[in-house]
Amino acid sequence: MDNVSVSKGVFAFQGSYRIGRGKKRPGKAPLFNESWYKAYKEVWSTIEKSTQKINSDIFARISEDLKSYVSSINYDDLSGEIPTAILLTGVNLPDHGALFQMLARKFQDITSHIAIIQQRDSYSLKNMMEETVFQLINNSRNKRTEIQKNHCTSSMLNAWYQEYGSNTPLLIIIPDFESFSAEILQNFILILSVYSKTIKFVLIFGVATAVHAAHRSLPHHVTSKLRVQVFQAPSQVKSLSGVLDGTVLSTETPFKLTGRAFQLLTDIFLFYDFSVNGFLQGYKMCMFQHFYGKNINSLCCNDDNIGSRISALRSEDLDEIKKLNSIAEYVRKLPVTKRDSLNDEEFKELLSTLINQVHTFTRTFQITLKCLHHLTSDLPNAPLGKQLREVYAKAVSCAITESQEYKECLQYLGFISKEELLTKLDAMKNIIEISTEEKLLADVKLDLEKYREVIRNASPEVTKENTEVVDPGEKLNRAQLKECSCCTVTSQQPIVETMPDLSLIYKLHLEGRRLINMYDWLQSFLAIVCPDQSGEERREVDPELQARFTRAVAELQFLGFIKSSRKKTDHVMRLTWGCS
Numbered sequence: 001m002d003n004v005s006v007s008k009g010v011f012a013f014q015g016s017y018r019i020g021r022g023k024k025r026p027g028k029a030p031l032f033n034e035s036w037y038k039a040y041k042e043v044w045s046t047i048e049k050s051t052q053k054i055n056s057d058i059f060a061r062i063s064e065d066l067k068s069y070v071s072s073i074n075y076d077d078l079s080g081e082i083p084t085a086i087l088l089t090g091v092n093l094p095d096h097g098a099l100f101q102m103l104a105r106k107f108q109d110i111t112s113h114i115a116i117i118q119q120r121d122s123y124s125l126k127n128m129m130e131e132t133v134f135q136l137i138n139n140s141r142n143k144r145t146e147i148q149k150n151h152c153t154s155s156m157l158n159a160w161y162q163e164y165g166s167n168t169p170l171l172i173i174i175p176d177f178e179s180f181s182a183e184i185l186q187n188f189i190l191i192l193s194v195y196s197k198t199i200k201f202v203l204i205f206g207v208a209t210a211v212h213a214a215h216r217s218l219p220h221h222v223t224s225k226l227r228v229q230v231f232q233a234p235s236q237v238k239s240l241s242g243v244l245d246g247t248v249l250s251t252e253t254p255f256k257l258t259g260r261a262f263q264l265l266t267d268i269f270l271f272y273d274f275s276v277n278g279f280l281q282g283y284k285m286c287m288f289q290h291f292y293g294k295n296i297n298s299l300c301c302n303d304d305n306i307g308s309r310i311s312a313l314r315s316e317d318l319d320e321i322k323k324l325n326s327i328a329e330y331v332r333k334l335p336v337t338k339r340d341s342l343n344d345e346e347f348k349e350l351l352s353t354l355i356n357q358v359h360t361f362t363r364t365f366q367i368t369l370k371c372l373h374h375l376t377s378d379l380p381n382a383p384l385g386k387q388l389r390e391v392y393a394k395a396v397s398c399a400i401t402e403s404q405e406y407k408e409c410l411q412y413l414g415f416i417s418k419e420e421l422l423t424k425l426d427a428m429k430n431i432i433e434i435s436t437e438e439k440l441l442a443d444v445k446l447d448l449e450k451y452r453e454v455i456r457n458a459s460p461e462v463t464k465e466n467t468e469v470v471d472p473g474e475k476l477n478r479a480q481l482k483e484c485s486c487c488t489v490t491s492q493q494p495i496v497e498t499m500p501d502l503s504l505i506y507k508l509h510l511e512g513r514r515l516i517n518m519y520d521w522l523q524s525f526l527a528i529v530c531p532d533q534s535g536e537e538r539r540e541v542d543p544e545l546q547a548r549f550t551r552a553v554a555e556l557q558f559l560g561f562i563k564s565s566r567k568k569t570d571h572v573m574r575l576t577w578g579c580s
Helices: 035-058 060-071 096-109 125-138 154-164 182-194 212-217 236-246 259-273 276-291 295-299 303-311 315-322 325-332 336-340 344-376 388-395 404-413 418-433 442-457 478-482 501-510 518-529 543-558
Strands: 082-088 114-116 170-174 201-207 226-232 515-517 562-564 571-574
Touching: 035 060, 035 096, 035 236, 035 276, 035 295, 035 303, 060 082, 060 096, 060 226, 082 182, 096 114, 096 170, 096 201, 114 125, 125 154, 125 170, 125 182, 154 182, 182 201, 182 212, 201 212, 236 259, 236 276, 236 388, 259 276, 259 388, 276 295, 295 303, 295 315, 303 344, 315 325, 315 344, 344 388, 344 404, 344 418, 418 442, 501 518, 501 543, 515 518, 518 543, 543 562
Parallel strands: 082 201, 082 226, 114 170, 170 201
Antiparallel strands: 515 571, 562 571
16 A cells, blocks of 8 residues: 555536526426416416405504504603504414514505514524614615624614614514513513613514413513503404405305315314415415316316317317216217217307306305305304305305205294394395396395295284183183183194204194104104105114204193103103194
8 A cells, every 4th residue: 555646636628608608597387388377377366466455455454553553652751661562463373474574564654664573583682682773774765774783783773863763763573472582572672771762662562372471471670661552463264264255255266176175274274373375375286286287277267268268279178078077978968960060169169158157157156155154154053154164165065955054054043033034134135236146146136025025024913813712710621621722723834844843843742642652753753854765763863863852842841732641651641632
């Protein structure tokens, strides 16, 4: 190894790069020119613009309240205290960064000196003070001062304010108050209070839990330096409902999610992160997966673009559409002569007609769904849900009119007052009138008007009939009481499953003899509330149905219509023999 030598050399190779020659920008990927991608971008752009507008409308009130608060501060009456607004944002914080950014933009016409301090920039008091001073000075729209961050101190801020501040307030926003170190916050506020007589500070704290979180982090000698006013931000659940009603569940959005996918995104929102933006990104991912690589999915568009999208389809695209189960079934039912002579142009015309029918059905479905939501959202326990998204998820996942929740709603509606029911019908009529599909729902509107008149003219008074009146002073035995004809039931109303359990039990007991077999009674009850097409006798009974039956029988006995029998333990005695 003594003779080993190592040689090092540098070798230059002539490359293609020349000074002054910039790098070529990559061109647009081929997929950007595909019809499916253009359709995806168009639909998502519509949702995105609508979301921004709805968010602005939802948070408009809280932003105006905060602006009014900052504008009305009288620093002469503060006696050294720092005006502080505590904004209660709720237990979730994923979307509140955008909220505070929007608030900062709203304050630009009051002051241009705004600092938004995050927890990552405040791992020490020195770092937090440097970040605050740097943002306050460099965010000025009047004059941008070039200064290094490590030179930013409280004394330097005071000197700068006296020279350039123009007596305008300095706004410091801390979006996530609970994530900051309590000790750093305390010292930070105490430093600001030292200069509060010469500098106009305004603090805005975003508190996720409750006001006492601020008192828990800050001792009395610190909170005494603050003049606090509390504001409440809209909840994320309300924000999600507003966004969905105006975009995803709107008749203007052609892309719809099925029940399971929609429910999954909603569950992630409710049980995981409460992020409206996260929900929309998940919705965007579902959209992209639907559109990706299939030009036939470009037909998922607004009415105005249907003709141009169909015209752009190629022969292979039309063949792929013909393979869809729904289209194949429809074409199979056409007359043989028309089916055999169906060329591409005729198929495009047929496709345009079918898509327009689907759009019409979707719009009428959503309007009807809004009517159903308004009718049932405030019922006890809200069986179908209090939010429109809950009714939508139920309706697109099953036959909603056959669900147990729908039947419960019908039972509850039978107990509401006449005035309340008329109000609901008027609101449903108004929903139809303000929609763009009023003509298509004209029959529904006429039915609502007809039922409204029937309900309005209905009276709780019982029609008087010629009945034999019994002298109240006369003593009657049981046999005579069984013959009191005023108790005769003249109504032949059929027994339906939507009736309350007590009404069902009462109607069934009228059909029995003097002694009613409890087992037969139960079987008749089950045949109505849970019909079985086989018609077989049910040996095993659902415990919930058994409990409903038992409770209804107990209520009927309490009202005096039946009593237990001593002759047969499995029978009850009917006390209303003359009421059949």
